[in-house]
Amino acid sequence: MVAKTFREEPVGGTHQQVEYLFPNVEIDGSKLITKKVVDERKRKLESDDAEEVFLRRYVSKEGQMFQSSTNGEFSVRFFDESHIMEVTGVNHDRKSVRIYFPEGLQNHCTCVTEKDGVLYIDSISNSFLLYSVKLPFALFNEDNTEHYDTSRFFQQQEDYGIRSRKPLLLKSLKGQSNELVLSLCDGGLMKLERQEKNGLFLTSLFSDPSYLTSLKDRFFSKDKIASMPHLSIHAIISMTNFENHLLTVSVNQTLKKWDLNTLTGTEIKFDSDKSKLDTEPVTRVCASGEFFITFCGETIYFWDQNFVQVFSSKIPDIGLWSLKDMAFRQNEGQFEVSTVWMSGVSHVVKKATVNRNGDIQWSECGTPLRMLPPLTVHDYERAVSLYSVPLLKAALSIFSRHGGGGNTISEAISSQLRLYTNHSGPDYTGYAKDQVEAWSKFEGICQELSRQASACIGSSLSGAQIYILTGTGVSTIRPSTELEKLYDERNIDGSNLSKLMFTIDRFTQQLTNRARRNIVSFMEEDILALPHYSQGNRMADMMNVLIKEVPKLAYKKLFDSFNGVYNLLDTFDDLAAVMDTSRGSIDTAYVMCLDALVSLLLIYNRDGDETGLDKNRVVRVFVRFMNHFRTFTIARECAFQQGERYGTLDNFSETRFFEVLARLPADRAAKLTRFLNTDRPSRFVKGLILLRMGESRKAKRCFFEGEFPSDDTLSHFGLPARGQDSYYEYTSKVIAGLGFNELAVIFASRVTNPDTACLINKFRYALAARNYDVAYYTAIAELKHKDNVAELILDMAKHQPLRLLTYPFTSYHPLVDAILASSSLPNKYKLLYAWRVSREDLKGAACALYEQLLTVKQGIDQGMSEKKTYVAELYSSILNVLALQGKDDAWFVSNGKVHTLQDVENEHSQWLAGMVREMKLVLR
Incomplete structure (x- = not known):
């Protein structure tokens, strides 16, 4: 059996999409493509069957990966019968470029290359036109805002030779964009050379009799392909560059080398059965350095630079699998062979490490996980939400037509319950049962669509990092962790740990869903509850639920199998130790931990000395696994909340948990708070989530509850590790960032020895919260800086002007006066008057009224208005203020001029006389 030493893991990420239309010139009556044509095609597609829309618009059946020497990996996919091409950088910070073609493109006739910072994509259409797309790599950068002349992106040409001899496979010569080679259906080869001046291709044929041979074979040869009469058995279905040669493999398993200078070919002696290969063009020959390999049947052959076969190796366990792709490279004195195999829509990756002496070791991807089946409606909702x-x-469209589960998924609960009402009231049991059945059918449909969409359509195997291109995404291959290897190889009779895993796995497969649901519920309740009685009693309670569901025969077989495991509890400890140190798939760890816990419960339940095991030690081992179970449960929930269908423990830590909570919407983050501890960092995070939900009172309690942690603990969770002052200061900043300034003031005020930066922050929070008591004390008594006092004065004058009069502003009277006088506030004169009166500056108060009077006068028109009456009232107010002064002090200065009581009385009299004259004119 091949060892499973690595795993396939999806590469996540979303991409901003840019769309372009290929500007088609009408050649041979082909349809001119416009935005209207594309929109009509989209509308027609949307009107089709929902399943057909999904498979054509969102699932690619053809594509390839391209590895740029300087810009990383790119995927090229084709949608809607190859009318749409989508180019995406594997990196998350790349844009996705989607191009709409006037017609479909031929399979296997697209070549991707690069030159001078430009991605070249050359394709042959269904009408045998050559389409060339040239995209600058800078176009894919997410932050790139440069405008391009897109007419330079696209070019097309027609070639009679391609049209007459029918293309089969398009590849690059030596990886260059200016030289391509095209395999023809009649067995010929055509070289395409791009001209520097106009970008068009010049074609030339390799020297061989393929064309005449194909004509002769149609009429006289029995050795032909009945189902594909247009395809010659000499047609080349795989080719690669090797030094100054082109190596090719044809349908009839002929291996040839072609001299790229003379374009002539020579057959290489090859001892094979000469049976016909699959006509699908796949990689059957590839080279690295001075060696190349070929594949036919079930064997890989290794060749040197003299075209001599060095050794061969049969590929194990391929059965009915067919080759999809193959790559070959040299690494640290060894050969590495990577292959992808297909069976229907399933695929598997196999890798081989080969020594120079021919010793070869094969390994493959781990098998798909046997996950816990969904047990409740919530489990199903959680499962399908990741699609x-x-x-x-x-x-949903398929389910509504063929599901047979009614409308229980989409209808409102109140409507559903009316369907489940009998003489004794609502039938909640029947409703819940039908809900689970409906969700089960729906998830089954989702699984089948996902399976169809996950077929491998391309791969990148030549680099150190392997990528698999599927119909809807990209996966990468990573080494399996020790924990994952244990899970994947649990059926191999090997180490003591493998025997334990095999025993546990065989037993737990016999448990019913009900038993698993109950035991998971009990364990999750246990990890969330505060310890209130012994773990042994808790285990006994769990067993009361579990033992009823365990078949007696399975129970007996489990303990019979345990007899074959040496030092049973030591082996359980070894498994827990692997979980301590080995990171990997969350789901793998979760399932293994759950199975171990169930087994330990059964061991603990064994009466008397039947097991001969120390029950106290069983409890200790159980607690160890329960601690792991807590971590795996949290990680699994985190992965779900983030929409990650496949999560790894490498990406999870308690600090990471806090980061996830911070990014999630408040309602989803609140579901995860049940996993938090009661220490200060955990309470801190819970408080933040409550704040985001608007629960400021509950949040305040969270921030102050719990024991204050050590500096090491604070540092572990990303909090400042310099004592309580730093904690309160940091908390105030975070809370203020969420807009809860009043609460931020409370925390900032808890800092016993604040520095200037902390005081300034507290002052800012207080101003934002309109807490002028704290702001005044901070500015006057602590900061003691003129700029802060000025900021406070302006803020109070703008938002709560009457509060300004209640503060003494000792030694800052001139500053307050100057700021109010120079401000542009609409009520500045009234406020200035009130401020000066409160400070017994009557001359200044009269001056403020007089300046307001002058301002009002400037806005009066010719007619009678309320403003003239208001001016008269201002004169009266000024006279009243001056009357409070002694005779010699009844004056003020405005705009550099002294105004006495007598001057104001005269102006007042003249103003009133003018108002009387205007009134008389109106009455006439």
Whole structure:
């Protein structure tokens, strides 16, 4: 059996999409493509069956990966019968470019290359036109805002030779964009050379009799392909560059080398059965350095630079699998062979490490996880929510037509319950049962659509990092962790740990869903509850639930199998130790931990000395696994909340948990707070979530509850590790950032020895919260800086002017006066008057009224208005203020001029006389 030493893991990420239309010139009556044509095609597609829309618009059946020497990996996919091409950088910070073609493109006739910072994509269409797309790599950068002349992106040409001899496979010569080679259906080869001046290709044929041979074979040869009469058995289905040669493999398993200078070919002696290969063009020959390999049947052959076969190796366990792709490279004196195999829509990756002496070791991807089946409606909702929106729409359409589960998924609960009411009231049991059945059918549809969409359509195997391109995404291959290897190889009779895993796995497969649901509920309740009685009693309670569901025969077989495991509890400890140190798939760890816990419960339940094991030690081992179970449960929930269908423990830590909570919407983050501890960092995070939900009172209690942690603990959770002052200061900043300034003031005020930066922050929070008591004390007594006092004065004058009069502003009277006088506040004169009166500056108060009077006068028109009456009232107010002064002090200065009581009385009299004259004129 091949060892499973690595795993396939999806590469997540969303990409901003840019769309372009290929500007088509009408050649041979082909349809001119416009935005209207594309929109009509989209509308027609949307009107089709939902499943058909999903498979054509969102699932690619053809594509390839391209590895740029300087810009990383790119995927090229084709949608809607190859009318749409989508180019995406594997990196998360790349844009996705989607191009609409006037017609479909031929399979296997797209070549991707690069030159001078430009990605070249050359394709042959269904009408045998050559389409060239040239995209600058800078276009894919997410932050790139440069405007391009897109007419330079696209070019097309027609070639009679391609049209007459029918293309089969397009590849690059030596990885260059200016030289391509095209395999023809009649067995010929055509070289395409791009001209520097105009970008068009010049074609030339390799020297061989393929064309005449293909004509002769149609009429006289019995050795032909009945189902594909246009395809010659000499047609080349795989080719690669090797030094100054082109190596090719044809349908009839002929291996040839072609001299790229003379374009002539020579057959290489090859001892094979000469049976016909699959006509699908796949990689059957590839080179690295001075060696190349070929594949036919079930064997890989290794060749040197003299075209001599060095050794061969049969590929194990391929059965009915067919080759999809193959790559070959040299690494640290060894050969590495990577292969992808297909069977229907399933695929598997196999890798081999080969020594120079021919010793070869094969390994493959781990098998798909045998996950816990969904047990409740919530489990099903959680499972299906991880599928894409287009897939869910297609699944819902299929379910509504063929699901047979009624409308229980989409209808309102009140409507559903009316369907489940009998003489004794609502039938909640029947409703819940039908809900689970409906969700089960729906998830089954989702799984099938996902399976169809996950077929491998391309791969990048030549680099150190392997990528698999599927119909809807990209996966990467990573080494398996020790924990994952244990899970994947649990059926191999090997180490003591493998025997334990095999025993546990065989037993737990016999448990019913009900038993698993109950035991998971009990364990999750246990990890969330505060310890209130012994763990042994808790285990006994769990067993009361579990033992009823365990078949007696399975129970007996489990303990019979345990007899074959040496030092049973030591082996359980070893498994826990692997979980301590080995990170990897969350789901793998979760399932293994759950199975171990169930087994330990059964061991603990064994009466008397039947097991001969120390029950106290069983409890200790159980607690160890329960601690792991807590971590795996939290990690699994985190992965779900983030929409990660496949999560790894490498990406999870308690600090990471806090980061996840900070990013999630408040309602989803609140679901995870049940996993938090009661220490200060955990309470801190819970408080933040409550703040985001608007629960400031509850949040305040969270921030102050719990024992204050050590500096090491604070540092572990990303909090400042310099004592309580730093904690309160940091908390105030975070809370203020969420807009809760009043609460931020409370925390900032808890800092016993604040520095200037902390005081300034507290002052800012207080101003934002309109807490002028704290702001005044901070500015006057603590900061003692003129700029802060000025900021406070302006803020109070703007928002709560009457409060300004209640503060003494000792030694800052001139500053307050100057700021109010120079401000542009609409009520500045009234406020200035009130401020000066409160400070017994009557001359200044009269001056403020007089300046307001002058301002009002400037806005009066010719007619009678309320403003003239208001001016008269201002004169009266000024006279009243001056009358409070002694005779010699009844004056003020405005705009550099002294105004006495007599001057104001005269102005007042003249103003009133003018108002009387105007009134008389109106009455006439």
